[in-house]
Amino acid sequence: MDSERRLQRLYADDSGMSPVVGVALMIAITVALAAVTVAMLLGVADPGIAPTQDTAVSLDSTNAGTALVPEVTGSNDVDVRLNGESIATVDGNATGREIFLPTAPGDEVMLVTENEDATVLVREQFEAGEAGDFVAYYPFTGGGTTVEDHSRNGNDGTFQNSPQWVETGQGSALEFDGSDDYVAVDDLKTAGVGDVEEFTVAVTFEVDSNGDVQQLVEHNSGSEEWHIETTNDDALQFAVNWEDGHKIRTADDIIEPDKTYVAVGTYDGETYRLYLNGTEVANATYTSDVNMGEMQLGKNDPDDIQYFDGRMYEFRLYYTAFDDHQVEMLTRVLE
Incomplete structure (x- = not known):
């Protein structure tokens, strides 16, 4: 399985009253999801590979924690984990739907494919000022x-x-x-x-x-x-x-x-x-x-x-x- 990740941080003031520094984390994940189809030709199996699927999410700092918004969803569901515990699922119906994560300093967010490989697509740790006001x-x-x-x-x-x-x-x-x-x-x-x-x-x-x-x-x-x-x-x-x-x-x-x-x-x-x-x-x-x-x-x-x-x-x-x-x-x- 081929996996490619791009991560960009943008910093901006999120609240006029508070000292927290707003953080916009734009994460684009491209994952090649292989599915095997078998065609019988002269008694020989001929595997085919499914086309590449894209899953793209944004992680935006808010006063209460972190807002995860799926921008593009692929065919495989993605498990959202906070400090190792499953807290939400990104599926094909999740595009544009905000998922609130009550992050705190030191917390780790992971996105993991829900298939046999359980591939870790993103592992992001939050520092003070990035994870809530x-x-x-x-x-x-x-x-x-x-x-x-x-x-x-x-x-x-x-x-x-x-x-x-x-x-x-x-x-x-x-x-x-x-x-x-x-x-x-x-x-x-x-x-x-x-x-x-x-x-x-x-x-x-x-x-x-x-x-x-x-x-x-x-x-x-x-x-x-x-x-x-x-x-x-x-x-x-x-x-x-x-x-x-x-x-x-x-x-x-x-x-x-x-x-x-x-x-x-x-x-x-x-x-x-x-x-x-x-x-x-x-x-x-x-x-x-x-x-x-x-x-x-x-x-x-x-x-x-x-x-x-x-x-x-x-x-x-x-x-x-x-x-x-x-x-x-x-x-x-x-x-």
Whole structure:
């Protein structure tokens, strides 16, 4: 099988507010797909070769991740994989249809033919600034007493007391004891912007106990507080301005110990929404900017209460709002 690939990068500013550098990746893939036909002539098999098929896609950086758009599709389906996991298929009906990929810095996208050869057509790794408009990104891999911000915005977190790096069947995680462990991010760097018009926060977590308020993430700046927390009646709550009562939540008795959840809160400047495991559970209106400021993972800010008892597997904070489909795809990656 003969394979030829052309890759071109074009850089442009993708958002007036954000520091992310938009990236347009134009990928043209030409693959010779061989099909054998047998003709019997005087008892001798005469193989024929099918004509060359072209598959061309564009990969364009967006505020939420990466948009893959098939420009030309061939006769063979192509499997789209994010970090080795199948996330979409490019088939003959996919031309012009955008496929959203919730990429993050360090992620790898592969396009692989869905045939016996499973030929890798494209293998592309994304750097910071190419894979979404992040404020902070913590995959919770590493060691020491610092949580590295993989978005390279410098929003590293510092251990307070003794959170523990652990490996579980779910993957690497940061474990909090529910007593005094938390992570402090002193001042979120947002490219000189103190307030943002929209944002999305996502966290994968599991609790070891319930029945108490536990903060997954909280920001408090004067009278402005946004957070995601579990409540004392085992609901999940998302607030964009808690002091003024702008908060939404799931029903009671939802969060149970030793189960993994993906919580996503998103705000587009008019409506804020809460999703649990990819499903929207509540929404309400709010029309003010939101302050980023400092942030704490695993504790109330500023009081020494409401400590988180469990594990966090991944945390993402974006400058941009996500729609329903983007949240669904993000949840698939974070689960």
